[in-house]
Amino acid sequence: MRIERIEIRHTKMELVSAFETSMGVERHEEHIIVRVDGDGLTGWGESAVAPGPFYSYETVGTAWHALRDFLIPAVLGRTVAEPADAAALWSRVRGHRMAKAGLEAALWDALAKARGLSLARMLGGVRDRVPVGVSVGLQENPEALVRKVGAYLEEGYGRIKIKIAPGRDAALVKAVRAAFGPVPLQVDANSAYSLDDAPIFEALDGAGLLLIEQPLSHEDIFDHAKLQARLRTPICLDESIHSAADARAAVEMKSCRVINIKPGRVGGLLESAAIHDYCAGRGLPVWHGGMLESGIGRAANVALASLPNFTLPGDISASRRYFKQDIVEPEFVLGPGSTLAVPTGPGIGVEVVPDRLARVTERIETFRAEAI
Numbered sequence: 231m232r233i234e235r236i237e238i239r240h241t242k243m244e245l246v247s248a249f250e251t252s253m254g255v256e257r258h259e260e261h262i263i264v265r266v267d268g269d270g271l272t273g274w275g276e277s278a279v280a281p282g283p284f285y286s287y288e289t290v291g292t293a294w295h296a297l298r299d300f301l302i303p304a305v306l307g308r309t310v311a312e313p314a315d316a317a318a319l320w321s322r323v324r325g326h327r328m329a330k331a332g333l334e335a336a337l338w339d340a341l342a343k344a345r346g347l348s349l350a351r352m353l354g355g356v357r358d359r360v361p362v363g364v365s366v367g368l369q370e371n372p373e374a375l376v377r378k379v380g381a382y383l384e385e386g387y388g389r390i391k392i393k394i395a396p397g398r399d400a401a402l403v404k405a406v407r408a409a410f411g412p413v414p415l416q417v418d419a420n421s422a423y424s425l426d427d428a429p430i431f432e433a434l435d436g437a438g439l440l441l442i443e444q445p446l447s448h449e450d451i452f453d454h455a456k457l458q459a460r461l462r463t464p465i466c467l468d469e470s471i472h473s474a475a476d477a478r479a480a481v482e483m484k485s486c487r488v489i490n491i492k493p494g495r496v497g498g499l500l501e502s503a504a505i506h507d508y509c510a511g512r513g514l515p516v517w518h519g520g521m522l523e524s525g526i527g528r529a530a531n532v533a534l535a536s537l538p539n540f541t542l543p544g545d546i547s548a549s550r551r552y553f554k555q556d557i558v559e560p561e562f563v564l565g566p567g568s569t570l571a572v573p574t575g576p577g578i579g580v581e582v583v584p585d586r587l588a589r590v591t592e593r594i595e596t597f598r599a600e601a602i
């Protein structure tokens with residue numbers, strides 16, 4: 231496929247309810263949607279950045295800069311047959327993984343369409359439905375959290391993740407356990423603790439949690455190994471893993487027993503699949519994280535999560551858990567057994583609805599290859 235035209239848009243979508251974590255509160259999701267055109271095909275991708283550098287150092291502004299000034303010029307007017315060809319063209323660019331992931335995803339979509347394959351098939355997916363859970367933000371108090379969790383269980387979610395932060399941890403787990411007994415439950419600290427807080431996690435070790443996600447610093451793998459040695463509950467790394475090389479270091483150091491894979495955090499679907507394969511070979515389960523994506527990013531996430539070693543439920547909830555109206559058709563809906571269906575149509579397998587996309591677009595820039 232010859233890459234003839236690339237469009238990037240800064241989108242802003244209102245969440246149905248505020249999402250609070252140890253990193254702050256979000257009421258809107260601001261991402262970059264990438265559209266690639268060539269050979270009569272269109273591909274869509276989503277860069278799940280944020281206005282501020284609080285989850286990762288990348289922001290809407292830095293990703294825009296990396297796309298406009300480096301990544302798009304590297305591929306515009308070039309011919310790519312495989313996503314790896316595009317990754318090779320921008321291989322000199324270090325970091326900026328969320329920016330790369332958005333552009334790479336759009337190319338995957340277009341290239342899968344060129345072959346008449348679903349993205350899941352092209353990635354090597356083996357499931358037609360993927361198990362999912364729901365990630366519940368910090369609430370005003372434990373009672374409010376219990377109400378929120380109860381409503382999600384009522385809707386059919388079979389796995390609950392709650393956010394924790396210093397001073398808002400053990401009491402929340404206790405309240406959810408008291409209200410709902412042995413429901414599959416995990417916690418996510420988003421890097422809010424230090425090794426000195428190990429006793430807090432030792433106290434949680436008897437709570438039957440599926441895993442404890444990213445308790446310590448966002449780039450650490452060393453202290454996590456020390457903490458993991460003190461716990462029976464698996465530690466799962468999110469923020470600390472940026473590549474398959476990081477995954478190998480963390481596994482060899484015994485820093486975690488589970489890895490959360492998010493294509494944005496690791497630079498795309500190709501690197502995500504490499505982490506998946508590495509973990510499968512080492513006997514570690516993986517699961518698909520989420521960044522409150524629109525239906526465009528969600529469709530790619532569901533496709534990736536259909537790979538065989540995504541055995542734990544993903545943070546890939548239904549469209550309505552996030553937004554009043556998604557920007558794709560069909561929207562993602564929760565199915566039987568707390569699953570989402572993997573789209574089977576070509577590429578991401580969902581249609582972008584142009585007027586809905588236009589309504590959430592804040593800024594748009596288009597790049598064209600010179601005619602040949």
Ligand code: OSB
Binds near residue numbers: 522547
């Ligand atoms: O740490 O997993 C996280 C959202 C934004 C940034 C980081 C995280 C999250 C979530 C949301 O937990 C998961 C979802 O998309 O449902």
Ligand code: MG
Binds near residue numbers: 469
């Ligand atoms: Mg996380």
